Amino acid sequence: MNRLLVILLGVSVSLGSLPSVARQPAAPGSASAEVAVPDSPAGEQLKWLVNFLNGKGEFGEPTDRFNEAFLKQVPAERIKPLLESAKSTVFKDGAKLTQIKPDATESHLVAVLQGGDALLEVSVDTDASGKMQGLLLKPAAPAKAAFSSWKQFDEKFGSLPGSTNFAAYAVTPSSDGTFALRPVYTIHPELCLATGSTFKLYVLGTLGEQILAGKGKWDEEIKISDDLKSLPGGVMQNEPAGKAIPLSEFAAKMISISDNTATDHLIHRAGREAVEEYAAGLNSCAARTTPFLTTMEMFRIKLSPDKGLATRYASADEAGRRALLAPGGEVSKSEPDLKFAEKWTVPIEIEEIEWFSSATDLCNAMLKLHELEERPGMDELKRVLRINGGIPFDKKVWPSVAYKGGSEPGVINLTWLLERNDGAMFAVSMGWNNPKAAVDINTMVGIARGVADLLAKEPK
Template sequence: MRNILAIALAAMPFAVAAPATAQVAPAAPVVAAPQLTARIEEVLTILKGGGDYDATFAPPFRAQVPREKFAAVTKQLTQAAGAPQRIASVRAVSPYAAVVTIACERAVATLQIAIDATAPYQVSGLLLSGVSAAEASVGAVDAALAALPGTTGFLLARLDDGGPKSIVARNADRAFAIGSEFKLVILATLVRDVAAGKRRWEDRVTLDGSERPAGGWARAAKGTQVSLRDLAAKMISVSDNSATDILLETVGRSQVEAMMPVVGIAAPARSRPFLTTAEVFKLKAVSALADRYLAQTEAGRRAMLAGEIARMPLSAVPSTLFADGKPVRIGELEWFFSPSDVARTLDWIRRASASGPAADVRAILAINPALPPATASRWTYAGYKGGSEPGVMAMSWLLQAKDGRWYAVSGSWNDSAKGVDEMRFASLMQRAVELAVP
């Protein structure tokens, strides 16, 4: 399961120095160096299909992002937003770094750019941090989602004491394959344990050396220790699959399954047994194994998971499993929640984390808000989780407005025939969050 909005061309850290004392006068506005301004115009030209790639980008950047890879992302951007047209705004972070918005035919793209501070002042970092669609209302966003191929669902809800109250909804109670959004239920189970004093964020898990799916602990040595906080942070912020499976094993499959109705999953049976990412990959990789698994009762499936599926090495899953971009049994082998289910889960986490040690989960959800900075700044709080695989995309936010009220935005898109346009979906969902500000 992949984390969406990992559309970065290259990482670009921004450092902001704190003032020395409270009495320091307000800093003068940061002004972009002329070399930065020139490079921004060159990047726009390259996005339009012209320019000199090698002259604009520094060698270390080109080593990470060859011209072909850049062209592929440019094509994806153009498909989602239309042709890039002009620089809409530049906000300098330093003389040699800025946040740039580019007006495209159907959307606005946000880029973070940095150049070397010495000649020849080439671009050393570039991050596509968001694409905001041009729709003028949340209803128009939902209409655009409805027009996508396959099936979509959407919900904007206000979170009151009595639970989510729908503001805009379509197919909100329909269950979709949701990719990595299933990890919210694991997180909720951990939050419940922390709130009850059964676990602490600082508790450490000792790994047994087992091979795990991709992530920071995929091949961690036996005896490696990692805190629950680190596992949860990586599971949510970068959708680390190794962290996910470790946490699921730690809190217990049965406990996570019992948690589904508690957080408000309307049809929990469809996601039982609650699979690890490794189990899903194994089943999707071997068609005959999947056929036998799906033919079983729930008890029979649990027996297979504990037996032959557990014994099957992860190395038997080909690295090319999703390489062709085609959906693989997304209607059968997945986790199935509706937008309303996800909103209720986020609301449960919100209420459970209002105070005490469980409150730390809010910082975890906010590590990667998956929003352009300008949109995120319009909310007091933005927590996020999404998920995707070929044919599947889901994005959901827990949001607090500046007046203190809470909201949830959740959307899902399934297409069993072909891969979905992730950037287009992301641009629409981000626009919904922008427009939902009360």
């Protein structure tokens, strides 16, 4: 359940590019702490930004900070709300300056800020007067792990605390128009692990099949319902009740920024039982994921002020769980403790209450979606899966990247369908669970980037 908010001045987006675990408390930083800021116009603007994000400085007038050309692109009245949003979300626990990248000049620098678990790259450009003509905040990619072989990757991935699964398959076409998976490298590929929001691939697949069968349309409108609103990540919880939005937009938000409110509306639209049936055909761990929870139900269970609710749900059989979820049941009457949610850093029943799949299952889920997207009228499905590639990929090597990931404290999963520049295609899924402690997203992403390099060299 992703909670990274990224501000691109000129465009405000809630980005699910990387799954984020619950924020770890971080000591508030300052522009002068640990890392020296250059004594330059760009450095002065960075100091102002860091101090503002840490509540140590006033925002002031936009015209004092940004030049006329910038303000023509981004109206002055938009800038403060955008940065206030970053301050109250990503940098809620403080903005810590961790790095000034080499090659900074008087008018340009790139810095890395830490907010909780999130690392953001900040690019500052100033004009001759010292005012900003460019300001960009985007995710900072963790350092790439360098692997010379799959064995070296295996040693690194296998050393992570807790449990891991991994599968990389080459996708090969069959004569009947379907596709098959050929193993490239696997580590415990059949091990069922919690996946976080990667489960949303099953919701998307259910909708894709329904649309293909004439039981829905990408442009059909769904009205926002207060009863189906969830907690962030995402933005659709901010939409007014009754607003009609195309199904395609719900799907795009669900996959690209892991919007939980979009997800719950789509589960309601498709039907819980239909999603369960679709998932059961692909997921060897389906019994552990039945009933198929909405995101808000997960929050109601795990973040309930009644700390015994999660235990009771975990110990119940399927019938008992459905009774707890039913209207008037304990789950439906529970309200998430939002103060606890802000400090949620420890795993809660991740071995019993989650959405479970093996690495092979998720590769098959991507394969099924690929088969669906090749059918007539499924261009929107193809688009939705490729809005957000999750981590940086070399577009010259990987021109097509379909992705979904997910996480919660103690859980992370990353799943891709990758097409290489020579036409080779790979389905990849990697999961890491630790019921005793939060997992390190930066370590996982660094390993994933190294895996992409190994696959780039894999024979076709």
